[in-house]
Amino acid sequence: MAQPLMKTIHVNKTYAMGEVEVKALIDVNLELYESEFVVLLGHSGSGKSTLLNILGGLDRPTSGELYFAGERIDQYSDRELTLFRRENIGFIFQMYNLIPRLSGVENVELVTEISSNPMDPIEALSLVGLKERAGHFPSQMSGGEQQRIAIARAIAKQPRLLFCDEPTGALDVKTGIMVLEAIQKVNKTLGTTTIVITHNVAIAEMADRVITLVDGRVEHIKTNQQKISAQDLKW
């Protein structure tokens, strides 16, 4: 198999809450490959967000090693981590996180203006099917539309990895599927390695691999022989 894009070795994350210690991640050893679509499953509190944040350079592991494209990054300074995110990582959260004062296209431009190899903001918007809403402000758009703008913003810099933490969590089925379609399209056409956290087991069928966390440990990793497309999801 090819060299993994990202790799964790014995990663632990412990939160100290006064006297009590919460072990959010325990001995996580994972490899993420170029262009694959990974779904992360697990109960609430199992450590999914914690893992994603560490992989995405928003947080640091308490112990263990983290590699990106062969380079060790867990020792990076804040600034280095920021620049790592700027070049390589796209994030999508449940709450869209658009800047309300910027229109759709401006939210995308915010990112393209600082990245080294951006795509055209309008092109990014067409990819999520929202080219004609470019000039609208977030307050003028539905939740699903806002989330698709967030996807366009995340991918406009052409990141190597796209991390989605419950991207459909706040959406109904129909709009949820449209959002997932957009993510899938990005993964296919741009070849961006994509990790999606979800509570929805059905979504796992879209993935190349499904990783399940239980109480901070990787319980098992399942490789799907067959992926289905977002339209065919049933939940």
Added chain:
Amino acid sequence: MVIKTFDKKLLRDLSSLKAQVFSIALVVGLGVAVLFGFSTTHKSLLKSRDDFYKSHNFADLFLNVKKAPFYAAEELQDISGVALIETRLEYDALLSVPKMIEPAVGHFVSIPDGKQPLMNQIFVKLGRLPSPFASEEVVVSEGFFKFHKLNLGDHFWGTLNGRQKKFRIVGVGVTPEHIIAIQSGSPFPDDQHFTLIWTNQSVLEASYDMRGSFNSAIIKTKAGVNKEALIHAIDQRLDKYGGFGAFGRDKQVSSVYVSEELKQLKVHATFIPVIFFLVAAFILNVVISRMVRSQRPQIATFKAIGYHNKDILSYYFKVGSLIVLIGALIGILLGLWIGDSMLKLYADFYHFPTLSYDFSFLQVGLAVAISLVTAAIGVFSSLRRLFRLQPAEAMRPPTPPIYHQSFFEKSHWFRLLSSRARMMIRGVSAFPLRALSTGIGLSFAVVLLIGGLFWQDSMKYLILAQYSFIQKETGSIQLIQSIESSVVYEVNRLSGVIQAEGYRLTAVKARFRNKEQNTVIKGMPPNPQLQGVINDRLEKIHLPDGGVYISRILARQLAAKEGDTIEIEVLEGKKPTFNLKVEKIVDSFMASEILTSRSVLAQLLREDDLVNRVLFRSYAGSSELYTKLKEMPQVLTVNFRDSALKVFNETSATFLLVFAFILSLFAGAIGFGIAYNNMRVTLAERDWEMATLEILGFTVPEVFRILVGEIFFLLALFIPVGWVMGYWNSLWLISAMSMDNFEIPFVINPVTFFMASVILLLSCLISAWLIYGRLKKLDLVATLKSRG
């Protein structure tokens, strides 16, 4: 019940806002300090003056005459309106004091032998009054005595009527007539070279051959009398004795100085605090608004369970009051210190029996009350909108402002801006009121700074113009009487003298329309070198033979323009009257005068070409020259230009520097307070946005630039507004503080605008630096969660 739940919350709320509480309290405190410090100083000075005027029976009218017999005074006593009249003798004379190389000037005033006069009585601070018929004994003024560290019993010599006479100091005194000891015709007090000398009437009578006559009188008027009419009646009766015109306290030099000081204190005690209280109310509004916004659901809950609007209002008012009361406390303490030190400073110039600092609890109460009003304005203005909401509505978070593209965003340049710049501009324009008031607050700081700093420009210009372009002499000699101009050659021959010029000055009354002003005509020598005639660009103006120019001060006093014809009544000699056409108005800052050539003046006076003032230029510190001058019988007084300049530098200029420095600190505090609170609130409200930006890959400095961009954008917009407002405010300040006989030129150097901006920017940078520390500590994941 209501109180208890709320009170715990109050302390929690306040301690979570420490830095903001401090910055508001600071601004309130400075406002209170100035208000309290200046108004108590004002009150103390006012009280000391009024007490002194009363206890030592300060006269209402003053008059000088060449020589009038006693019965002339009895005639005056008969004029209805005159309650009391007292005659006396007054003379200037050159003094030779053993401890001094250069000559000093004494203004001799007679007292009834060995007794207090009826009016303008002497408060003897040290020693005693002269004994009856003691011809050597004198009382001198406090400033001069202290400056030269003299002792009771010390001797000095005075040249009275051309004869040297020895005197002995037996007392040190002050009177309401000379609270500030100033030589007539001089713009500043000079305790080094000038003193009052009280001596027995018999001594001056003998020296000046004035038995049975007087040359000065003071009058107490009856209550409610028309002073104008009275002065007119007096002037008419004294005309035949060579009267120089009577005048009231409004023209009496010392009295004018003290009133001017009181006036200025009042201006400062209002102008500066108003700015501070406005700014404090505004910052409070920003902070309370933010608090209310974040506690909206809580408030709604309180309302839903039956609390009234007034309970909630009183809660926030308590928060606001507590903050301003902390400020008021700091302010009162600081104000006490300001007042006390100002009064100590005054004690060097203004000589009272006692000048003690005093404040009343009414003033404390007033300062506290004004602070509370500030709190009320700040708090109420931020709650108004909330009260219009129904509880259910209020429980929901406020609807975010709707962003849309405003008209200027359609313009071409806006599309060229980066999305970060657009974010910043929309952040400002989404809350136009907040932006506007922040901007105005910032421009107030600039106004305050310019108002403090420009005085130096004006004073520097004044000194440059007055002492390098107008007064170019080393010293000026006043002669006992007008004499042949050959005296100029005599002075010129004295060792150390480089150049000497003769001038003829004559006291006149000038009238134009309904205005009347005592002034002088100065007859200049041909081609004068030592007195410069300049315009407002410091350019030398040639005074042609026969030309008549007037100084800017006189032009203001008479409201006369170039080309107007003014009426002149000479107050000496044959007392001719004539009209003069004003050909030009020339710059002068310390003199009300009419300039013409000596020959023209001689014709007008129907006299020969005489001089009574000699200006000279000499080598520095030539003691031989000073000795010679002290011995010359024609010399009445000698004044040195540089000693006046020195006094000016040491007093006014130092005072202005300190003033400018303090105002800079104050303005810095305003800038800091506004900028810090604005950024702090922005950060609190948009922390989630900032976290998002960092997650997108913006570095902390980049995010910081967006955060502080708004305030610096406002600075860029409103500093120029502050320049304009500062310019007009300074112009107003100058006119509010204008003195009748003194003109402060209105000059603001570009550097002052620059300095004002830099100081404000620095204070904003300090607050930005504090905010940077907070931004760096922002926990991205936690911030996102708090919203999700």
